[in-house]
Amino acid sequence: MKKLHRKAFATAAAVALGAGVAGVATTPATASATGPESTFLVLAPQGGTVDRAVARVAAADGRVLADYRQIGVLVVRSANPDFVVDVAGAGVESVASTAGLGSVLNEGDTVELTEAELAEAVGDPTGEPLFGQQWDMPMIDVPRAHAVTTGSADVVVGVLDSGISSSHPDLTTQIARDQSASCIGGVADTTEAAWNPTTSDHGTHVAGTIAAALNGVGVAGVAPGVRVAAVKVVDNEGYIYPEAAVCGFMWAAEHGMRLTNNSYYIDPWELNCRNDARQRPVWQAVQRAIRYSQGKGVLTVASAGNSNYDLAHKFTDSGSPNNGTPEVREINGACLVLPAQAPGVVTVAAVGPTGQKSYYSSYGQGVVDVTAPGGDSRIRTQGRTSTTVDAILSTTFNTVTRTNGWGWKQGTSMSGPHATGVAALALSAHPGMTAGQLSAFLERTAVSQPCPAGVYDPVPLLPSTADYTATCQGGARNGFYGAGMVNAYNVVK
Ligand SMILES: [Ca+2]
Numbered sequence: 001m002k003k004l005h006r007k008a009f010a011t012a013a014a015v016a017l018g019a020g021v022a023g024v025a026t027t028p029a030t031a032s033a034t035g036p037e038s039t040f041l042v043l044a045p046q047g048g049t050v051d052r053a054v055a056r057v058a059a060a061d062g063r064v065l066a067d068y069r070q071i072g073v074l075v076v077r078s079a080n081p082d083f084v085v086d087v088a089g090a091g092v093e094s095v096a097s098t099a100g101l102g103s104v105l106n107e108g109d110t111v112e113l114t115e116a117e118l119a120e121a122v123g124d125p126t127g128e129p130l131f132g133q134q135w136d137m138p139m140i141d142v143p144r145a146h147a148v149t150t151g152s153a154d155v156v157v158g159v160l161d162s163g164i165s166s167s168h169p170d171l172t173t174q175i176a177r178d179q180s181a182s183c184i185g186g187v188a189d190t191t192e193a194a195w196n197p198t199t200s201d202h203g204t205h206v207a208g209t210i211a212a213a214l215n216g217v218g219v220a221g222v223a224p225g226v227r228v229a230a231v232k233v234v235d236n237e238g239y240i241y242p243e244a245a246v247c248g249f250m251w252a253a254e255h256g257m258r259l260t261n262n263s264y265y266i267d268p269w270e271l272n273c274r275n276d277a278r279q280r281p282v283w284q285a286v287q288r289a290i291r292y293s294q295g296k297g298v299l300t301v302a303s304a305g306n307s308n309y310d311l312a313h314k315f316t317d318s319g320s321p322n323n324g325t326p327e328v329r330e331i332n333g334a335c336l337v338l339p340a341q342a343p344g345v346v347t348v349a350a351v352g353p354t355g356q357k358s359y360y361s362s363y364g365q366g367v368v369d370v371t372a373p374g375g376d377s378r379i380r381t382q383g384r385t386s387t388t389v390d391a392i393l394s395t396t397f398n399t400v401t402r403t404n405g406w407g408w409k410q411g412t413s414m415s416g417p418h419a420t421g422v423a424a425l426a427l428s429a430h431p432g433m434t435a436g437q438l439s440a441f442l443e444r445t446a447v448s449q450p451c452p453a454g455v456y457d458p459v460p461l462l463p464s465t466a467d468y469t470a471t472c473q474g475g476a477r478n479g480f481y482g483a484g485m486v487n488a489y490n491v492v493k
Pocket residue numbers: 128170212213214215216217218219220
């Protein structure tokens with residue numbers, strides 16, 4: 001039912017800097033050389049002024065689209081093929097084109113409810129008609145938590161994702177419209193159409209898990225009393241570019257959000273980040289933005305990823321580059337998965353309905369902080385057939401028919417929002433917590449789960465060459481489950 005393997009960088013890598021060369025050849029000698037416009041991140045020295053960088057951008061035929069001077073980062077467009085060279089100098093610490101550096105959203109497929117099931121989704125005014133199919137909610141003690149609180153409307157969660165359907169009957173009352181924006185291109189656009197979904201309903205599904213309404217329709221979210229803000233960072237081709245992620249973190253920080261959910265990653269592993277001078281400033285900019293948002297009291301929750309990787313250890317990446325012969329490269333500690341491995345970020349692994357690690361969930365001692373339900377459509381059948389109902393049921397938006405609905409998805413993209421929802425309940429009950437205190441509280445209240453003994457092989461009969469074996473390391477806190485399963489009741493009782 002899904003494509004849980006991480007996709008390699010697709011065709012965006014072909015949009016290279018050299019594309020401007022043809023433009024140079026046909027440009028009259030009197031004008032400055034121009035080519036197709038590209039987006040650049042220009043970094044001023046940290047803590048310094050951006051004024052000199054702004055001046056250098058103008059002199060190098062660049063145009064500042066967004067000025068994040070709080071973190072010394074400018075988002076710039078320029079058609080000057082020599083922009084990187086021309087802008088360099090005093091006041092500019094580093095510069096990089098972000099062309100080709102978009103990561104593909106690992107979306108997974110949606111299995112929508114049937115017509116008959118949909119009819120039942122609106123049939124019960126006294127309760128959430130689909131709640132009985134939400135096995136994930138009792139697993140983290142949501143019913144007991146809701147007897148205490150469903151969350152405070154003062155808590156706004158930024159959903160950095162592919163947008164949220166603002167017409168969805170289970171979400172329309174839950175969206176903080178005045179705090180929602182699209183960050184595609186690195187510049188915030190607050191029009192409602194801009195932050196609604198276009199080609200992906202991933203963000204709509206994530207938002208429903210966090211805060212779908214208690215309204216007698218469809219499903220319930222973990223924290224239906226809080227509000228979600230759409231912060232769209234996934235473009236129509238399914239890419240998350242660094243400038244969009246920087247914009248998203250800054251938007252959340254400057255618009256009163258206390259939490260962001262990040263069910264994606266800006267993944268440098270498809271390239272060799274250790275030796276890639278162009279990539280380094282991009283990751284620096286993203287990390288500056290995350291750090292800044294933390295300083296503003298925003299807790300960042302991120303998914304661990306769906307590649308069954310041990311994030312705590314070196315491994316080789318045989319998938320890149322995608323435009324030539326694959327090479328095997330050693331990945332080292334200089335390469336971080338962002339945002340999951342940035343300091344202060346709560347990183348969430350996934351379990352299925354048995355409570356065991358989902359076959360796809362990445363893991364790693366010291367990297368995974370907590371776990372939560374993300375679904376596992378194969379474990380109970382040992383891979384022989386897929387069981388949709390072992391995935392996560394939430395709100396959906398059919399991007400072809402442009403209609404709202406409910407359906408199943410699985411992935412750490414689905415486990416992350418459970419942890420975010422629990423964090424939102426915790427903040428509702430304890431509004432004075434800092435981001436660091438909240439992170440520690442989430443871990444302290446999680447229910448510890450031991451490592452399985454030996455080599456974990458969740459799907460030995462899977463008719464595939466894929467290897468889903470994994471080895472869990474650690475004790476009460478370990479690489480598969482971190483501090484344990486998040487618990488909604490423990491944070492509000
Ligand atoms: Ca509902």
